Amino acid sequence: MTASPGAGSRPVPEATDPGAVARGYHLRTKHRLGHYAAGPETLDWDAQPNPFREFSGCPKLALPVMAEDLAVRFDEMLTPGGVPPAPPTLGSVALLLELSFGLAAWKETGPDRWAVRCNPSSGNLHPTEAYVLARNIAGLEDGLHHYVSRDHALEHRAADPGAPDEPARLWVGLSSIHWREAWKYGERAFRYCQLDLGHALGALRYAAAALGWRVHLLTALPSAAVAARLGLDRAPDFAGAEAEEADVLVAIDMGVAGFEAMIPNAPAGPWAGRANCLDRHPMYRWPVIDVVSAATRASGGVLDALPAPSDLPAPLASGTAPASQVLLGRRSAQRFEAGFVMPAADFFALADALLPRCAAPFDMWPHAPQVHPVFFVHRVQGLATGLYALPRRADAEGPLRRMLRADFAWDDVPGAPAHLPLRRLVEADARGVMRTICCHQAIAGDSCVALSFVADFALELEVDPWRYRALHWEAGLLGHVLYLEAERAGLRGTGIGCFFDDALHELLGLEGERFQSLYQFTVGRPLHDGRILSLPAYPGRRPPPAPAQEPLA
Template sequence: MKNVSSVLEYHDRTKHRPSRYAASLGYMDWETQPNPFRRYENAPLIPLPFSEATPPYHLLFQPDSLPYAPLCIESLAQLLRYALGLAAIKSHGGSEWALRCNASSGNLHPSECYIIAPPLKGLSDSPTLSHYAPRKHALELLHTYREPIGEETLLIALSSVIWREAWKYGERCWRYCQLDAGHAAESIRISAAMLGWECSVLSIDTADIASLCGLDQLHRYDPNERESPDMLLQIRKGSFTLPKTPELLYNANRLSHSHHLWPILEIIDTATQGEYPRPVIMKESRHTPSPTKSSGEIVLKRRSAQMMDGLGITLEQFRQLLDASLFCRDASDVNLVIFVHRVEGLEKGLYAYIRDLKELLSLQNSMDSTFEWAEFTEGLYRLRSGDYRGAAQMVSCNQEIAKDGAFSFGMLCNFSSSLERHGAIGYKNLFHQCGMIGQMLYLEATSLGLSATGIGCFLDDEFHALLGLRDQKYQSLYHFTIGRAIVDTRITSRQPY
C-alpha cells in the first residue's frame, strides 16, 4: 500500500538494539534547546478565567453521572486548563521548568493545540480560530470567521513541532511525537468528561487539518520548526461545517537559533499523512473506580516518576489499573504484556492482559508455543512464572525503574493489520492509541496514590524475541512502569499561575 514501505524502513531503522541505539546526537546541545512555548507574534491574547471546582474523579467513568456544562468561555477555559495547561513550576539548582497536565517525552511538549469555536461571549461574536498558549492560560486569536460553523460543538486540532523532540532524541523522535499526541488527546478527553462532554476523534484528512489551522502556510514558520497535523477532535455532539481559513496574519515565534537536521523525519512524517482512521470502538469498559478526590487535583498531581522504591501494590490496585485502560475504547489495537514483580496475591511472572478478547487466539498462535495462558480473571493470563525483573530492566534500555516498579509492561499492537487496513497513517494512529492508554494509566495511578512513567527507550526486537514473535504481525510501540515513586526532595514546586 501507499507509503507503507517508508513506514517499515523507518520502524526498523529507529529500533534500539543492544549494540546500537537509534541515531541521535548522543549529547545535549543546550545552546539549541527549543522554546517549549509556541506563540504567534502580535496575535491578540485573550486571558482565560480559572476554575478550581471539578467533579470527583470516579464520576468521569460513570455514564450520565455529571451535568452537561453549557458551552461558554468559562467551560472552554476549564477544558484547556486541565487538558493542556501547566500543572506546576519546578525548580532546582537555579533552573526552573514547567510541568503540564499532558505527559510528554522528556517534558519537551511537541504538541500544539488549536480551537475552532462558535461565537462565545468573552471571546468573539463570530466563530474563531485560536491557538492555546498554556504558559499564559490564554487564547491567541488567529482568525474570526464570517460563516457559521455550528453552535453546539467545539473542534480541537492537535499538531506536532517535531523539532522539539528531534533536538534530544534524533531519528526515533517521530515515535515520541505521536505518543505525545495520544497523551494530549486523552488528556483532552478526560478534561471534557469533567464537564459532562463527549470527545471523539474525527476521520478526516490531515491536509484538511493543516488547512484549517493555517499550518500549510509555510512562510509563517521557520522551515525547521513547522508543525505537522495529527488529529482533529470534536468536543460535544453537534453538527458542524469546516470553515475555510484564509491567509493568516500572524507568524510563529522561532524556537531555536539553529537546528540539526534528520532527513528521515521528513520522509516518515510525509508518508504518514492522509485520511485519519475511523476508530473501532470496543465494548463498554469494565472500569469502576472507587470514590476518589477531585478530578482536577488528580490531573494536577500527575507526574512521571524518576525512581521507584521497589515496594508492591495490592491485587485490587493492579486490576483497577488494567481495567482503567479500557476507558480508551477507541484504542482497540493495543494489548499489554506485563512483567509482574510485586503484586500481592499474584505470582511473579510474565502476563498478558488482552484488552480486546477477539485478539486472544491470534496472540496465542503468534507467541511462544510453550506459554501457559493460565487465566486470572477476565482478560488477564499468566504466560510463565518467574522473576522477570532482570528481563524488564534489560528490555527497557537497562533502566532500573522498569524492575523497581510493582510491574512494567509493553503495549503490543496489531501492526501489520493496521498498515493493511489504513496504509501508512495507521502507523501514526497506533502510537496515538498507545499514548491515550498511557495518559489514562498515569491518572489512574495518581488516583490510587501510585506513580507511573512512560518508557520510550526499549529494545524492540529483544522484547519481541522474549515473547516468541517471529514476524511483524505484532510490534511493541510503548513501554510503561507503575509503582511507588521516590520523591526527590531537592526539587521545589510552586503553583504555575
C-alpha cells in the same frame, strides 16, 4: 539547518509505497543491544529549544484559571451521564484547556526551572500544539485560536464569524513540532511525537468528561484539510521557524441541541501572527522524519463510527478523589521504592481500566483495539512474579497465543475478576531483564509492574499507512489511562519510549513484523526528591465570579 557528520547524515532509503516507508522507518529506528537508533552525538542543555510556541502579532486573551472551583469527582466523570454538561462559555473552554494542555506546576531546583504539564511528553519536550476553532461561544471570539500553555492564553489567529442563529460549536486541533523531540532523540523522535499525541488525546477526553462533554475524532479528515483549518499550511507565517505537522481535528460535543460531529470550513480570515523560532542553532538533520511523516498522513474517507456499547461492568476502581486533583496531580515518577508491594486490588483496577468501555476515554476511539498489554509483574500482593497478558478484545487472544512463545501457559489468574481476560504466561523474576530491555533504566525493575504495549502492526499498515500513527496514538492513550489510574491509587507511572525492540520481541517469542511493541510503561510507589520545589502553575490567577445561573458542573 546544517547537517552534522555521523548518524544524523545517514541516507534515507528510497521507497514509493507509503506502507513500506512506515515499515522501513520502524525497523530503521529500533534500538538494539549493540547500538541505539541514530541520534545526536551531543546535547547542549543550555541551548534546548524553546518549549513554548507563540505567534507574534496576534490579539492575546488571558484565560481564567478555573480548576480549583471544579466540584466533580474523578469517578463521576468516568460514568456516562455522571456530570451534567457545562454551558458553552469562555470559562468552560478555559477549564477544558487548563485540565488538558495547561501547566500543572513549575518545578525548581537550584538555578533550573521547568514546567510540568497535564499532558505528559517524552523527555518533557512537548511537541504537541493545541488549537481551538470556536463558533458562538459566549465570551470567545469566533475563529481560530492557538493555545499558549505557559500563559494559559489564547492567540486569535484568524477571524471566522459564524451565523448568529448557529448553535455553539467547538473544535480542538492538534499538531506536532517534530524538531522538539528530534533535538534530543534523533530519528526515533517521530515515534515519540505520535505517543505524545495519544497522551494528548487522552488528556483532552478526560478534561472534556470533567465538563460533561464528549469528544469525536474526525480521523477521516485528510491531513491537508486539517492543516488548512489550523493555518499550518500558511508557509509565510512559519518562515524561519520550525514547521508544525497537522495531526488531528476533534469535534467537542458540549451537550448543545443539534450537535453533530461536522467538519468546519477553513477560517476565512483575516489572519494574524507569525510563529516564533524555537531553536536558532540546530546541529543535526533527520530527513527520514519528514519522509515517514509524509507517508503516513491521512488521505481521508468516510468518518469512522464510534464503538458499539460494551457489556463490561462498571470499573473496579472507586474513591472520591476530585477530578482536578487527579488531572493536575499527574506526574512521571523518576524513581520507585524498590521494596513496595502493590495491593492486588490496585493492580486489578489498573488492568481493568485498560478495557475498552464506552466511557471516557475509550468512547472517542473509533477503532477496534489493536494494542494489548503484556504485564511484567514484579511485586503485586498475592500474584506470582512473571509475565501476564491482557487481550483487549475477545478475538485477539488467538492471534497472540499463536505469535507469542509456544511454552507460555495462558492460565487464568487466581483472584482476578471474572470479566477481566488476564492470563498468566509464565512465572519468572524479570526485574533484571526489564532493566536491560528498557535501556538499562532502573525504574523498569524497581517498579511494581512494568508493561509492554504490543500492537497488531503489519495488518494495520496494510489497511492504511496512517494506521502507523494511530497505533502509537492508541498506545499513548493507554499510557495516559495508567498515569491517571495510578495517581488515583496513590501511585505513579512513567512511560518509557527507550527500549531494545527486538530483544523484547525475542523474550516474548515474537518473530516477523505481525506484532511489534510500541511503548513501555511502569507503575509503582514513587520516591520523592525533596530538593525539587513545586510551585503554582499560574500564581495569582483566579477565575472571575461565575453567574449564578451558569455554575460549573
